[in-house]
Amino acid sequence: MTPFAGHPVVVGVVPGQPELVALTAVDWARAAGAEVFFAFVDTARYTVEERPDGSVRHAPIDPDSVDDAWNDTDAVLRAQLSATLRGSAVPWDFRYLAGRPDRALTHLARTVDAALIVVGTRAHGGGARMREFFEGSVAVHLAHHQHRPVLTVPLQVVDWKEIRAPWAT
Template identity: 70%
Template sequence: MTPFAGHPIVVAVVPHQPELVALTAASWSRAAGGVAVYFAYVDPTRFTVEEHPDGTVRHAEIDPDTVDDSWAERQKQIEESLAQVLGNSGVPWEFRYLAGRPDRALTHLARAVDAAAIVVGTRAPGTGARFREAVEGSIAVQLSHHQHRPVLVVPLSIVDWKTPLWR
């Protein structure tokens, strides 16, 4: 087990994700003594060509006949969103654009930076997200089964247990 104090955390983010995941990570950072937070987006439409010791990767398109640079705009958008959410929080953070399977990419980053834990949000609400999770599986579950770091799962929507689920 990696001690929480003095060790960074890795946080999985996706475009247009509620701010709660980043805010939870910032709160954890402050509670652990101002540790670094490594936010990461894993692009499943690209693959990792080379992994670097600092957790960054060189990635490429799955289809070699396609030229798609939309990933650079996505990276910029996520970084700007994080900068806006974290503002002057005083939390040290960096962003990594990763590729491939989310559980493997996040585990590689966590190993590279010697992270104490990995933070992920729950799935987005809606039928499409439920179907995707049923087919691909839960990243939180995959992480908890395939690496030794604790996984903190941040709920993205409020569940009112007084309301029947079938409504």
């Protein structure tokens, strides 16, 4: 186990994600006296080279495509994080990763000797729910396949009183 005090926090982020994930990670890092490494994992790209600082050189899965859209995603996420963390005294950095999210976040956490990995839940509804059903959630994969604690930040409140069983009419 990596001690919490003074060791970084790795945070999986996606464009348009609620600020709560970043703010939760920064608050945890502030309490631990640590820095935060935010990371987006592009599943449409693969890792060509892993660098000592946790960053990667990546390329599109389709060798015939010229995909520079990742630059836009990188810029959007950096701007989103800068706006969310404006005025925060906690040091942070951003990494654009590629491949499977659980493996990429685990590699980054190992590289920076992180004490914790933070991810958000998926919002209910949408096509991502079916993919998550078959592939499993990133949080579950992380919890089962690496040794660091995983903090999963709920992004939608569930009112258990209003949820009915499928067989109830």
